[in-house]
Amino acid sequence: MRDIPGNSAHDQLGNRLGNLGFPPERRVRKTDEYSSVFAFRRSVRGRFFVLHYRPVAGPARLGLVVARKLARHAVTRNLLKRLAREHFRHILDTLPGHDLALRLAQKTDGATRAELREDIVSVFARLPR
Template sequence: MSAGNTDPQAVSRSFRPAYRLCKTDEYSSVFAFRKAVRGRYFVLHYKPSEYACARLGVVVAKKLARRAVLRNLIKRMAREHFRHTREILPCHDMILRLNAPAKAVSKAELRGDLAGLFRRLPK
């Protein structure tokens, strides 16, 4: 963040390490909880968090998105949507996983599926 930027919204919408799932055990515990919301292209696995905020992890398999450019785009889109909706999301640990090939899918379709999953997440 630059020294001239003092907008409090910019600070609160960052994707800080506190909002990320990083460790293998964190991912394993979410997958073991076995609750998920399914969309056309994604599955959103979730479990109630011990922390006071929502946290996100993203999994994009090479099998479903062969090119690194596409995998990185999907991850960026997921993080961006999470950053903008984090304040209204319930306190869950979540893993967003690509579940269908995304080779010929438009960005608008992916964004729509992401938004639908986060809206259907139980409170």
């Protein structure tokens, strides 16, 4: 039997839960886009992260900066990005139109996942509406 797009159980579940993906139009991707966010010079600081933001007319978009100098292992860098993307997707509908760049500002040695998640939640919560 042929699989018809949009008719699978996975697609139906996705429609009931809403779109939980991280589509390309919601990402800050290019160097000049990151530069404009950093040049705007507005940010919210947390224990481990700094959330830089720049108001825009369109929907909220997220870019991530996790330097190898601060998170030595790729596993750690990927975990931090996953946590940030997950939180961004869940609050997407409540965010104003901003280009956002979440940057790791401090080493995470000894921090638990819960502490990292709390820091991400707190910087997003303090973002001006």
